[in-house]
Each structure stands twice: as C-alpha cells, then as structure tokens.
Amino acid sequence: MLVDMEGAPVSREAPVLRIDGLSKVFPRRGKPPVRAVQDVGLELRAGEIVGLLGPNGAGKTTIIKCALGLIRPTAGDIAICDHDVHTRHGQAIQHASAVLEGARNVYWRLTARENIRFFTGLHGLDYRSNRAYCEGLLERFGLADRANEPLINLSTGMRQKVAVVSALAKRTQLVFLDEPTLGLDVETSLELRSILRELAAEGQRAIVVSSHDMDVIQDVCRRVIILKEGRVVADDTVESLLGLFRTRSYHLVLRDGPSPDLAGRLGAVATNLSLGRRGAQTELNFTLPSAEGLYTVIDIVRQAGAVIETIAQKEPDLEEAFLRVIRGGDAA
Amino acid sequence: MNRWVVLRAVVAKSIIELRRYVFNTISGLVTMYVVFLLLFFGARSLGPAFSAGTGLEGLVVGYLVWMMSITAYQDLAHTIANEAEVGTLEQLFLTPTGFAWMGGSYMIGQFLVNLLFTAILLLSMMLTSGRWLHLDLVSLLPLILITIAASYGFGFILGGLALVFKRIQALFQILTFGLVGFVAAPIAQYAWMKLLPLALGNQLLKRVMVDGLRIWELPAGDLLLATGVGLSYLLIGVLIFGYCLRAARNRGMLGHY
Numbered sequence: 098m099l100v101d102m103e104g105a106p107v108s109r110e111a112p113v114l115r116i117d118g119l120s121k122v123f124p125r126r127g128k129p130p131v132r133a134v135q136d137v138g139l140e141l142r143a144g145e146i147v148g149l150l151g152p153n154g155a156g157k158t159t160i161i162k163c164a165l166g167l168i169r170p171t172a173g174d175i176a177i178c179d180h181d182v183h184t185r186h187g188q189a190i191q192h193a194s195a196v197l198e199g200a201r202n203v204y205w206r207l208t209a210r211e212n213i214r215f216f217t218g219l220h221g222l223d224y225r226s227n228r229a230y231c232e233g234l235l236e237r238f239g240l241a242d243r244a245n246e247p248l249i250n251l252s253t254g255m256r257q258k259v260a261v262v263s264a265l266a267k268r269t270q271l272v273f274l275d276e277p278t279l280g281l282d283v284e285t286s287l288e289l290r291s292i293l294r295e296l297a298a299e300g301q302r303a304i305v306v307s308s309h310d311m312d313v314i315q316d317v318c319r320r321v322i323i324l325k326e327g328r329v330v331a332d333d334t335v336e337s338l339l340g341l342f343r344t345r346s347y348h349l350v351l352r353d354g355p356s357p358d359l360a361g362r363l364g365a366v367a368t369n370l371s372l373g374r375r376g377a378q379t380e381l382n383f384t385l386p387s388a389e390g391l392y393t394v395i396d397i398v399r400q401a402g403a404v405i406e407t408i409a410q411k412e413p414d415l416e417e418a419f420l421r422v423i424r425g426g427d428a429a
Numbered sequence: 430m431n432r433w434v435v436l437r438a439v440v441a442k443s444i445i446e447l448r449r450y451v452f453n454t455i456s457g458l459v460t461m462y463v464v465f466l467l468l469f470f471g472a473r474s475l476g477p478a479f480s481a482g483t484g485l486e487g488l489v490v491g492y493l494v495w496m497m498s499i500t501a502y503q504d505l506a507h508t509i510a511n512e513a514e515v516g517t518l519e520q521l522f523l524t525p526t527g528f529a530w531m532g533g534s535y536m537i538g539q540f541l542v543n544l545l546f547t548a549i550l551l552l553s554m555m556l557t558s559g560r561w562l563h564l565d566l567v568s569l570l571p572l573i574l575i576t577i578a579a580s581y582g583f584g585f586i587l588g589g590l591a592l593v594f595k596r597i598q599a600l601f602q603i604l605t606f607g608l609v610g611f612v613a614a615p616i617a618q619y620a621w622m623k624l625l626p627l628a629l630g631n632q633l634l635k636r637v638m639v640d641g642l643r644i645w646e647l648p649a650g651d652l653l654l655a656t657g658v659g660l661s662y663l664l665i666g667v668l669i670f671g672y673c674l675r676a677a678r679n680r681g682m683l684g685h686y
Contacts, residue, residue: 201516218438
C-alpha cells in the first residue's frame with residue numbers, strides 16, 4: 098500500500114492535484130507579455146495517469162512547474178493533497194515528485210544508489226527505512242546490476258531510468274514526468290512505457306506525463322489533456338477522444354477512376370475529403386458528420402457509376418486526434 | 430527530524446563528491462598552500478620590521494580567515510550556478526524543508542570540510558613558517574563561526590544573484606579582493622571599520638591565536654559587536670536570497686542556465 102510521509106494510507110476520494118483558474122503571464126521588457134497559461138483547471142485523483150499534450154509553447158511545462166511551486170502563477174490556486182502549493186510549499190511538496198529534464202535531473206558523477214539516497218534524503222526519507230523499496234525499484238527498472246557505477250559510465254536510457262527511479266523512490270502520491278522518453282532508443286522507451294503502465298495499474302499514484310510522443314501517451318495514459326496556446330482544448334479519456342473520430346472517418350477504394358462530378362457531390366456531404374489514384378483504383382478519405390451519412394455517400398458513388406472495392410472505417414491514432422483538436426477544435 | 434535527514438543527505442553528498450573529485454580537492458589545497466608560501470616568504474623578505482613581533486603570525490591568521498571566507502561565500506553561489514547548468518537545480522527546490530534549509534545544510538557541510546582543510550593547511554603553514562600559534566578550539570570555533578558568518582551572508586547574496594542572473598563570476602573576483610581589504614582593515618585607527626565584515630572577527634582571532642587569550646578574556650563589547658556584525662550580514666544575505674528566489678520563481682527562470 099502506498100502511504101504518505103506520516104505513514105497514513107492514501108485516499109482515493111480527495112483529489113491529489115487540484116488546479117483552479119491557473120494563469121501565468123511572463124512580462125517582457127519592451128515586448129508584449131507572453132500568456133503561457135490561461136485559466137487552466139483540472140483535478141487528478143489517485144490511480145489516474147494523465148497525459149499532457151500540446152505543441153511547443155502550449156504551456157505543458159509551465160503548468161507542471163507551477164504545480165510544483167517552481168514558477169509562481171499570475172493567478173489561480175493549486176493544491177496538492179489539499180495543501181496550497183504556494184503558501185504551504187513544504188507540506189504540498191511532501192506529496193509530489195518530478196522528473197523535469199530527464200537524464201539531466203540526476204548527478205552523473207554519483208552512482209544510481211547514491212543519487213536515490215540523496216534525493217530521498219532531500220525529501221526527508223531515511224534511506225534505511227526505505228531501502229527495500231528503493232532496491233525493488235532498481236530491480237524493476239533493470240538497474241540493480243549497475244547501481245554502484247557512476248552514471249557517467251551508463252547509457253542515456255539508464256540515466257533517464259535512474260531519474261525516474263529517484264522520483265518514484267520518494268513514494269509520493271503525485272509524480273510528474275516531463276518528457277520521460279525524450280532521447281531514448283525505441284527499446285528503452287518501450288521498456289519505460291511498460292513500467293509506467295504497471296505503475297498506473299497499481300492504482301495508488303497519480304501520474305502526469307507530458308510528452309511530444311503521442312505513442313507514449315496513447316500507450317500509457319487513460320486520460321489526456323490537450324493544450325493549445327495555454328488553454329485546455331480537450332480533457333477526456335484517450336478512448337473517447339479516439340472514438341470521436343473513429344465513428345466518422347472512412348477510407349473508400351473504387352475500382353475505376355471517379356466521374357468528374359464525384360468530388361463535388363461528395364464535398365456536399367463529407368468533410369476532410371481527399372481523393373487520390375493508386376494504379377487504376379481511386380482512393381477516397383473523408384469524414385462524415387454522422388455515421389448515417391455513409392449511406393448517402395454510397396448512394397452518391399453508385400449513382401456516379403463507380404464500383405466500390407472496399408470500405409474501411411479509419412482507425413485514428415492519438416496523433417491524428419491531437420492534430421484535429423489543435424487545428425479545428427473538433428473534440429473541445 | 431526531516432531537517433536532520435536532509436542535512437545528513439546533503440553532507441553525505443558533499444563528502445562523496447570530494448572523494449570522487451580527489452584530484453581537484455588536493456590541487457585546491459596545494460594551491461592555497463603555495464599562495465601562502467609566496468605571501469610568507471614575500472613578507473619575510475621585507476625585513477625585520479615585518480618579521481619581528483607578531484607580523485608573520487598575524488599574516489598566517491589573516492590568510493586563514495581570508496581563505497575560509499572565500500570558500501564560504503563561493504560555495505553556495507558556485508553550487509547554484511553549477512546545478513542550474515547540469516540540470517539538477519530545480520530538483521533541489523522540491524524538498525519539504527525548503528530550499529533555504531537545503532542551502533543551509535550545504536553550507537554546514539562545506540563548513541565542516543572547510544574546517545578540516547583549514548586544519549591541514551594551518552599545520553602545514555606552521556611547520557613551514559616555524560611560527561606556532563595557540564590552538565584553543567573552545568575559543569577558536571565560535572570565533573571562526575562569528576567571523577565567517579558574514580561570508581556566508583555574501584554567499585547567500587551571490588547565490589541569489591546567481592538564481593536571477595546565472596553568470597556572476599565577475600562578482601567573485603571583485604569580492605575576493607574586497608575581502609582582503611576587510612581582513613586588513615585598520616580598525617585600531619578607525620573604530621567604525623569594526624562594522625565591516627570579517628574585520629573585527631579577524632582581530633579577535635589574532636588575539637586568541639597569536640596572543641594566547643581565551644574567548645572569555647576578550648573584551649565583551651567587541652565579542653558582542655563581532656557577533657552582531659556577522660549575524661547582520663548573514664541575515665541580510667538570507668533576505669536578499671529570498672527576494673531573488675521569489676524573482677526567479679516569478680520569471681520562471683529557476684531551471685535556466
């Protein structure tokens with residue numbers, strides 16, 4: 098069982114993280130101020146693993162750093178386990194840990210064990226009473242065999258894993274992982290994702306993962322928050338977000354070339370229409386406002402004298418959903 | 430309890446780093462010793478006017494105070510600049526006891542290491558110079574603390590400036606030479622100079638190490654004044670550090686380098 102610093106069991110009812118009306122404006126001398134985050138609100142409970150997605154400059158890192166008290170917000174309230182982050186930082190931060198700059202968050206001249214010992218000590222945890230837990234994490238992350246080597250001798254992936262272990266070893270209810278797989282090779286990234294999924298399945302921590310890598314978020318997170326220009330434009334489960342597009346996007350292959358007016362007639366009922374040739378065949382991609390619209394499309398194609406070879410419902414990935422939300426606000 | 434655990438973790442890390450950077454540690458000690466030799470033989474070549482009386486002993490004490498002060502003020506600022514560069518600075522803020530306590534723990538660790546180095550260096554200097562000083566630890570330790578408290582105040586000021594401005598090495602050079610002036614301040618001629626950092630403390634240390642006085646034999650007024658001066662500079666440093674920390678958090682530049 099995950100416990101807090103006083104050994105009390107973690108409550109699943111109260112939000113572990115509560116952000117309300119968060120805004121951050123960075124003033125700039127002689128230039129207009131940068132509105133990095135605007136009126137963001139969210140809640141996170143134990144057991145949730147949430148992905149923060151957004152293009153560069155969307156405000157992901159600013160939100161995380163405000164939540165950790167590293168940046169002072171211009172407006173809004175942030176509480177971790179009911180402790181205000183800015184007026185009671187010590188109590189709030191007892192319940193939170195973070196990996197902010199990946200492998201740069203650890204000391205390369207120290208060994209993995211020394212790093213873990215230092216960072217848990219900094220958190221007020223006596224290593225002797227926490228040793229079994231730390232050793233378990235080292236084992237789980239495949240670091241046990243090389244835990245006494247200075248990190249400078251280890252690969253980037255292993256250093257990154259040490260950074261994650263150093264954060265997890267603090268046994269906090271809330272963990273922020275900012276770009277945890279950045280710079281990792283495919284194998285290490287998959288390994289780390291697998292461990293994060295396991296940790297999420299344990300259901301005792303709330304984990305916030307910020308990443309540019311959609312696969313990581315889709316693979317690891319159940320809920321995703323999409324940010325655009327400092328605002329939340331979508332906050333839903335990954336499944337719902339994908340479902341929103343899955344029901345409407347189609348890929349259609351015609352045996353022959355299209356009649357001249359087909360595109361025009363389809364354009365009246367479908368959006369995001371694209372039409373291309375592959376050999377003798379014609380490929381159509383389109384999105385419909387409702388599932389029933391497919392019958393109308395089939396009628397239009399039949400009336401145009403074309404023969405349908407295949408119809409497939411497109412399986413959108415998170416990247417596609419993300420791009421649509423960012424560009425058009427479909428899911429907002 | 431948390432504070433004790435944090436202190437232990439920070440001191441343990443300092444010791445590990447000293448051991449891991451052993452060449453840097455030893456070369457630092459050797460450099461300080463070589464500078465002392467240059468000063469000592471330079472002073473002796475000035476002739477009997479300087480060598481007679483307590484001139485050379487005073488030089489040893491003054492050099493020690495200067496050296497401890499430099500280490501004291503540079504440690505925190507160097508650490509902040511270095512941690513920002515390697516990417517670990519923000520992690521140091523994620524401590525339930527607060528960054529000021531973490532910084533204080535770091536300074537306590539460095540003070541202990543500093544004390545060990547000073548003892549090694551002092552022994553080497555006394556062996557080289559043939560001038561043996563009084564080493565009454567009961568008197569020396571509190572006096573050293575009172576004296577270099579002001580330097581730790583400068584450490585907090587520069588540490589705070591490093592949070593905001595990142596590169597402040599030029600200030601190190603100015604302060605390093607400025608400290609020589611404080612240590613050598615003629616407080617016998619100008620009483621107001623007792624208010625300068627290090628000046629009065631250095632004078633009291635000389636009375637203990639050269640004249641062989643005990644701490645309770647020193648003028649109570651001077652002792653109180655030296656304590657007040659040291660603590661005042663330390664307090665000013667902590668306040669400025671707090672102000673700079675708030676500024677850095679407002680501007681979101683804690684992790685910048």
